Amino acid sequence: MSLLAAACGSGSSQVMLPPVSAAGVNHISGFTPSGPVPARQPVKLSFTIVQPNGQPLTQYATGPGPHTGVHLIFVRKDLADIVHLHPPIGPDGKISETVTVPAPGPWMLLTDVYEKQSGTSIPLNYQLKQDLQVKGRYVPKPLGPVRTSVTTDGYTFTIHRMPKLKVANADYLNVSVTDPGGKPATFTPWFGALAHAVFFRQGNLAYFHTHICSPNLPLCAANSAIAGSSTRPGQLKIGMVFPQAGKWRLFLQGQIGDKIVTAPFSLDVQS
Ligand SMILES: [Cu+2]
DSSP states (O other): OOHHHHSTTOOOTTTSSOSOOTGGGOEEEEEESOSOBOTTSEEEEEEEEEOTTSOBOOOBOOSSSSSSSEEEEEEETTSSOEEEEOOOBOTTSEEEEEEEOOSOEEEEEEEEEEEOOTTOSSOEEEEEEEEEEEOSOOOOOOOOOOOSEEEETTEEEEEESOOOEETTSEEEEEEEEEOTTSSBOOEEOBTTBSEEEEEEETTTOOEEEEEEEOTTOTTTTTTOSOOEEOSSTTEEEEEEEOSSOEEEEEEEEEEETTEEEEEEEEEEEEO
16 A cells, blocks of 8 residues: 555545545435534534445444544635534444534535444545535635744744655654743643644645654554654644645644644645
């Protein structure tokens, strides 16, 4: 298996994955609510992933690592914002979650699936997409220039020595994170990883997702060809392989204290 195909969620099916696979024809069924949803209010969503034989998918990878169950990643199509949730899955395969979408506009719900495969501990990973319209006036935001420092919720994320990012290349970003007092920020493991790096490409919304692991999270790096690491508080090394050139958004996310903090970076990836 190539590095790219093995990378966690290298999900741009148009270039990376064979066009025909059993998983590729699984689809989302029974998505509710069926119409636009309000912004800034809790909304209950539910749906089921249905297999080619018409049966609901009920076998998901389980365990303490991040490559389990389903991840719901709501992203506004201008890449201004995301919401990342890890819903429970019912015994009948029904996925239900309450989400508060923070702003109006056209959103995409990307469901990152870790399906349990018989005979192997390696889950089958693929993504399913669903449009979600959020009521209200939509003012698209530009992606913005590449900047090496982002402050969000009082925490400052700084990329040290931005590398020349290249398509299909293993690249790393070294990021330091400081709290509002300027001290190194301490991350609390969240959903099996110390931090999550979620990448979307501007335009076609190609996606992949890697994790920043730490020595006390042994399953964090399992089943992923590229993972990041952290050996000191406030220091994150992020691994990534871009499946396409272009302008990308990195949402770097982690739990600090009891809060999920998300730092949005713009990245330029050369062909
Ligand atoms: Cu993750």
